[in-house]
Amino acid sequence: xxxxxxxxxxxxxxxxxxxxxxxxxxxxxxxxxxxxxxxxxxxxxxxxxxxxxxxxxxxxxxxxxxxxxxxxxxxxxxxxxxxxxxxxxxxxxxxxxxxxxxxxxxxxxxxxxxxxxxxxxxxxxxxxxxxxxxxxxxxxxxxxxxxxx
Amino acid sequence: xxxxxxxxxxxxxxxxxxxxxxxxxxxxxxxxxxxxxxxxxxxxxxxxxxxxxxxxxxxxxxxxxxxxxxxxxxxxxxxxxxxxxxxxxxxxxxxxxxxxxxxxxxxxxxxxxxxxxxxxxxxxxxxxxxxxxxxxxxxxxxxxxxxxx
Numbered sequence: 001x002x003x004x005x006x007x008x009x010x011x012x013x014x015x016x017x018x019x020x021x022x023x024x025x026x027x028x029x030x031x032x033x034x035x036x037x038x039x040x041x042x043x044x045x046x047x048x049x050x051x052x053x054x055x056x057x058x059x060x061x062x063x064x065x066x067x068x069x070x071x072x073x074x075x076x077x078x079x080x081x082x083x084x085x086x087x088x089x090x091x092x093x094x095x096x097x098x099x100x101x102x103x104x105x106x107x108x109x110x111x112x113x114x115x116x117x118x119x120x121x122x123x124x125x126x127x128x129x130x131x132x133x134x135x136x137x138x139x140x141x142x143x144x145x146x147x148x149x
Numbered sequence: 150x151x152x153x154x155x156x157x158x159x160x161x162x163x164x165x166x167x168x169x170x171x172x173x174x175x176x177x178x179x180x181x182x183x184x185x186x187x188x189x190x191x192x193x194x195x196x197x198x199x200x201x202x203x204x205x206x207x208x209x210x211x212x213x214x215x216x217x218x219x220x221x222x223x224x225x226x227x228x229x230x231x232x233x234x235x236x237x238x239x240x241x242x243x244x245x246x247x248x249x250x251x252x253x254x255x256x257x258x259x260x261x262x263x264x265x266x267x268x269x270x271x272x273x274x275x276x277x278x279x280x281x282x283x284x285x286x287x288x289x290x291x292x293x294x295x296x297x298x
Contacts, residue, residue, distance in 0.1 A: 025195055032193070039190045041213030046231050055292040056231055065234040070194035070206045077197055085205055089238035 007144045009117035010082070018108040020079045020121065025071045026101030028063045033098055036067045047098075062095035063102075065134070071104045072123050072136055079106070083119075083140040090136035096127045103128075106138075117142035172258040172269075173220060180211055180251050187247050203245035208272055208283055209237075217255055217268070224259045224266055225289055232266065232287035240282045250275055264289040 026032070030048075037043045042064055045052035053061045069090050076085060096102055102125045110120040123136035182203050190196075196204045211217070225232055245251065254271045268285040 036193045039186070039193045039210070041210045041218075043213075044231065046233070052231065052292070056233070056290055057293070066206055066209050066237065067194065069237060070196070070204065073205045074195050074197050084244070085239075085241065087238070087240045088205060089236070091236045092234050 007116060007142065009113045009142060013113075013117055013142070014080070014108045014111065014119060016108050016111050020075060020106030020108075020123075022103050022105035023071070023075050023078070024101055024103050025068070026063070027099055028067065028096070028101065030061065030098045033061060033063060033067070036064055040064070040066060042066065058095060058097070060097045060099075062097055063100070065092040068096060068102050068104075068125050068134055069136070071102065071125065072106075072138065075104050075106060075123070076121070076138060076140060080140075082143050084143045085138055085140050087139040088123075088136065089138075090123070090134045092134055094127060094131045094133050096131075096133050100128045102126060102133060109137075116144075170258060170260055172256040173224070174254075174256045175216055175220065178211070178214060178216060178253040178255065180214070180253055182207070182245055182247050182249050182251070184247050186210075201247050203247055205239055205241070207245070208239070208270070208281060209285075211253055211272075212268060212270065212283075212285060214253075217257075217270075220257055221266060221268070221287070224257060225287075229292055230289050231292060233290050234285070235265070235288045236284075236286040238284045241280065243278075243280045245272065245280055251280065252277075 033047050037048060046056055047061050047064050050060055072088060073085065076083060104125045106121050106123045108119050109122045112118040119140050121138040121140060123138055124132065125134040127133050187203055187207060190207050190210065191204050194204060194206065252273045252275060256269050258267045266287045266289065270283045271279055272281040273279050
């Protein structure tokens with residue numbers, strides 16, 4: 001469970017404006033979309049069938065939004081493994097088509113030190129053509145003493 | 150909702166009218182975070198966890214359980230429509246563990262103009278402690294059912 005005791009922020013606790021180093025994910029080939037459909041259960045034909053994608057007005061099958069959204073967690077945890085992601089949200093703004101990759105990045109928008117070190121992060125996933133694919137936000141807490149459970 | 154009626158409407162390119170905006174709640178659903186499922190999900194989403202905890206977005210797969218999927222498909226209104234993921238949020242009180250049992254509480258609400266489904270799901274322990282809450286917003290997109298050229 002989330003602990004609520006007073007705990008000082010570590011000396012290297014990020015500040016507002018700090019950047020999370022961008023990472024690339026993908027490219028997401030159609031085979032990768034099929035595998036994600038299998039592990040997530042999301043077999044919406046929009047992502048798997050070019051005809052369904054065309055019928056929805058797209059040039060080809062789009063990458064599952066949640067496959068791209070899932071990239072935010074490794075981005076954050078590779079940046080700082082001492083975090084608990086309490087909230088993660090996002091809006092899917094532009095489709096990214098199969099065969100393309102994304103570039104995911106973040107920035108610290110707000111830092112709070114009490115009652116517990118907390119950061120608000122702005123997260124962005126961009127398509128290869130730099131279109132904004134997902135605009136996200138996370139609230140992360142300093143993980144005080146090992147796994148929170 | 151009358152699926153046949155809605156499918157007939159979809160052939161005419163019209164979105165089915167929602168019967169009501171009241172949420173539909175499902176009976177509690179029991180799930181387990183099987184190690185194999187978690188490992189496969191992690192592999193396809195670029196995850197880096199090896200700490201016995203479940204990836205943050207893993208619960209999204211539970212939205213495709215038959216009871217939830219059936220309700221979503223019913224509320225979407227037939228073959229002439231596809232759900233398009235518009236927004237997603239996760240709020241965690243505690244991380245989910247691998248090889249643990251949880252209970253889902255799910256409600257789905259359909260709204261009009263534009264037609265959307267909003268799914269809210271909470272994940273609790275068997276003792277009733279809430280671990281996580283998800284909100285999924287799906288836009289309902291009518292398909293152009295003309296044969297592809």
